Amino acid sequence: MSHPRTAVVTGASSGIGAATARRLAAEGFHVFCAARRRDRIEALAAEIGGTPVECDVTSAESVAGLAAAVGERLDVLVNDAGGAFGSGPVAEADTEDWRRMYEVNVIGLMQVTRALLPALLASGAGAILNVGSTAGRTAYEGGAGYTAAKHGTKVVTETLRLELWDQPVRVMEIAPGMVKTDEFALVRFEGDRERADAVYAGVAEPLTAEDIADAIGWMVTRPPHVNIDELVIKPRAQAAQHKVHRQG
Template identity: 85%
Template sequence: MTSLPTPSRTAVVTGASSGIGAATARRLAAAGYHVYCAARRGDRIADLADEIGGTAVACDVTSEESVAHLASVVGDRLDVLVNNAGGAFGAAPVAEADGDDWRRMYEVNVIGLMQVTKALLPALVATGAGAILNVGSTAGRIAYEGGAGYTAAKHGTQVVTETLRLELWDQPVRVMEIAPGMVKTDEFALVRFEGDRAKADAVYAGVAAPLTADDIADAITWMVTRPPHVNVDELVIRPRAQAAQHKVHREG
């Protein structure tokens, strides 16, 4: 664990072991933040923390005890919280849905976000200029076949964000959401389709340039580094090839 320099701007990134989370941790570190890299996979975040001079904290956002440990490591002051931990599990229609998959998605995308925010909010307020950035999805804005469980969870992310902004209207904390469309990462689709590489690759087939994790991390870093009086309520970001959730240009 790397010692925290003083004074320093600090950030927590959940789900930092891969994809958007890891890319965001790198971007924030480059912007001058000491980053607490939080995720379940301790070996991965340990390597990332060593790379960027941050602090690795093994954390399962669905566990109150684990989140409490994260808060104790962060301490009394925090500048930025990026609630990135999330995921999609399965793509079955409602008539064939797996209740366990739906529970997992709600637990990580909604309950986990709530628990981390609740635990770290006092530290964010204490800085006098805190920022909460929730990673939502375009799936939180429109329904599509086979996606009811995930779209319901990500609609939850969006509504929690909106409610939190209303509740914190008189506090020195900005509340923001980024809603990415098609982002090609190493794990998201593969996890969703239970390791089926062919199904995962088919999501991006023919799309010349889907977004990358670093594209989203770049946007997140821009959002949280605006002046303290500037709140980017929500940023919807898609690749040029994706005009809408159901309309994607595929070559060939």
């Protein structure tokens, strides 16, 4: 009797994380839905037959609790917990916003990976998939705190791949461009709906969380010898960070 495949998705309370948890459950994984908002992950876990784990990735103690809940073996880890806070120029940067972005997008990702790596190795064919961003590749005005953090995500991923080259675990990154989710832009602009909506103004079809989850589902279900190092994914309307087709 083979064990059911297991997956951990951080940031599972909304957006890409929630969509990914649903997608992996559809692929036959038992999903540990990890996030800070207990009510959200309890509802999601009930919907997909997974396990909710209240977890703040920036807290080592909280992450240790996640590792304990997962147990001795794990097939897939999707590090999706992240976020952008603020959009001021460097000259007016909010130190706390920058610190929060680094804590969640880099330190948090490291802590979760470090805690779950023994279980991933124990599976004999583990997969680590980090959710980066095109912001981890291209600078843009007003984005320095976020672009710095997401460049961090990218480089941690590259370093992990080098360090784990002889181990039975794959290390991958997906780097989405413009994705319209319920909360991402709203969080960035501190609840300013008008500014959040302006990001997507005139863009007929930005990517959805489901588009990204679809790609993640494909990446982590390749045969164990196939490592999708990085997948950059953007809507057709977005040729580059600064070049977006807007109608009207």
